[in-house]
Amino acid sequence: MLAIGVDAGGTATRAVVTTLDGRCVGYGVAGRGNPVSAGRPSAVGAVLEAVGAATVSAGRALSEVSVIAAAVAGQPASGAGAESLQAELSAAGFTGRVVFESDLLATYFSATASGNGYAVVSGTGACAIRVAEGRIEATADGLGWLLGDRGSGFWIGQRVAEAAIRDLDGVGRMTALTRAVLDHLGIDPQPRPGAERSPELEELVSALYALPPIELASLAPLAFRCVEDPVAAGILRRAGERLAESLLAVLTEPGPLVVGGGVLFRSGPVRDAFTGRLGGSADRLDVIPVEDGVVGAGLLALRAGGLPPTREALARLTETLALVRRSSVHGAPL
């Protein structure tokens, strides 16, 4: 018998096939699977694609899989997305059970098997959770790009765009982000003498409004690239502080703190400001960065099959997944 864990993220969807003792025997990747940012039909498609790729990589059939845990943002445990996923998996020969879990819980269990602790995830969106007895007990933020997601990739990218615009508009500080944003968007206009505003500014504003708003998150990496620039560093520091504030809103007892998502994973101004803003609370936390939530999704699949997360299963799945990833046929960085 096998279990499959799927981590449906804002930029990629990853699936792991595991034996009941936590040995990874297959792994697959597909496009973005976050139902909020990708739209529900394409999210279901990404989950199916990742599951398919993982079973092919395992050389096994879907009929051998007894449970699939789909860790997705917003936990669509009911509704059209859940039904259509179950229906499509059945059509592909799957006879087992699908359970839906939070992508945040998958990130959490990718780094620890402890039933009690915290996770702060900042990718395209941002959220903090408190985990108690293996379930999410409290959540802060995770409210989406329009209303929250403070300290997320979107939040950073929007501020990068604003910094470039305010520089070009002559009301903000000069910043290396301006050139970086213009280059990123391929904007290189001809000078127009006598124009009321710089032609770069008008082209930049038009280009940004032509994108779906969530795509501002694609500007976040520019802040990390311009980290020597005071404006960029300031944005990153404020992102770290906002993320710490979300964590502080759910923080009670000491425990492991899993930090996930591209924004918090690397060291630098975000992590420094995050730790600084936590102050004394940081000493009571065992901080573990984690790259994605696929191992935790695997553990959640095993839990749905009656096997609660253990240190041993976590370690085994992490190690064997690394081996499978390394030996992937294409050798492409995943």
Next chain:
Amino acid sequence: MLAIGVDAGGTATRAVVTTLDGRCVGYGVAGRGNPVSAGRPSAVGAVLEAVGAATVSAGRALSEVSVIAAAVAGQPASGAGAESLQAELSAAGFTGRVVFESDLLATYFSATASGNGYAVVSGTGACAIRVAEGRIEATADGLGWLLGDRGSGFWIGQRVAEAAIRDLDGVGRMTALTRAVLDHLGIDPQPRPGAERSPELEELVSALYALPPIELASLAPLAFRCVEDPVAAGILRRAGERLAESLLAVLTEPGPLVVGGGVLFRSGPVRDAFTGRLGGSADRLDVIPVEDGVVGAGLLALRAGGLPPTREALARLTETLALVRRSSVHGAPL
């Protein structure tokens, strides 16, 4: 001979029919005409509708009109919107000239005939301009809801939504805005014991994401209604400060300062904070609040016909328009 000025705003489009000496003989209103927030086809439709209503109210034919000045956000002097407006007007019997002007300049000339001065407009969006020799010489902000419009109705409404959400989420201060927002959106859910987050919070977030983002501006009036609440008053004060910062970015010489749009028109925390943030600069400015830009659009139409704005024409058009508005057949508040 007649001229028509049209002020196409984010919430309504107003048209005035004027004689060449600035006497209002007709007035009409239609829906939102801002091409950015309303979308281009419906913006053209609103301008046509307002022009039609104004000529009917004047009891005159479009063929008697020699020039129409359309004051719209973003000045679509070229492009599909301008062409389709000219074509539709021709089809309706108009043989004169259409000129496009900035809605900000129309607001400016609704309050002063001076060739040099400033306007700060905060309605759905927000912008500051410096006028020199009757033309816009410098602009600050006006960058739209996603990238700027600091201190605008959208900006306020987004912060009202965030304040309510953070109150319900237990991470922000308690505020009267929460009840106001839930009532405004008709949210009254049943308690669900043991739920991880309040059911109000989940319904509120869903309801807000179901709206087009720009509709957050519809929450701005709640801040004015809850002005005794410290959180609401804080949002309004910060809006006033942001608007002052935009003005300071274009401020050079003393001059008239026209303040327009629903946010700055009324007295209270926004205006107080605006004046406070301007500091000593406020003394060098002659502040004139104005309700909309239709009188200025009329003056811009006359200017396009060869008659530059004068104090006399401004006063005459303002007075005669007020008479026409008061005697409007339906007597509805416009």
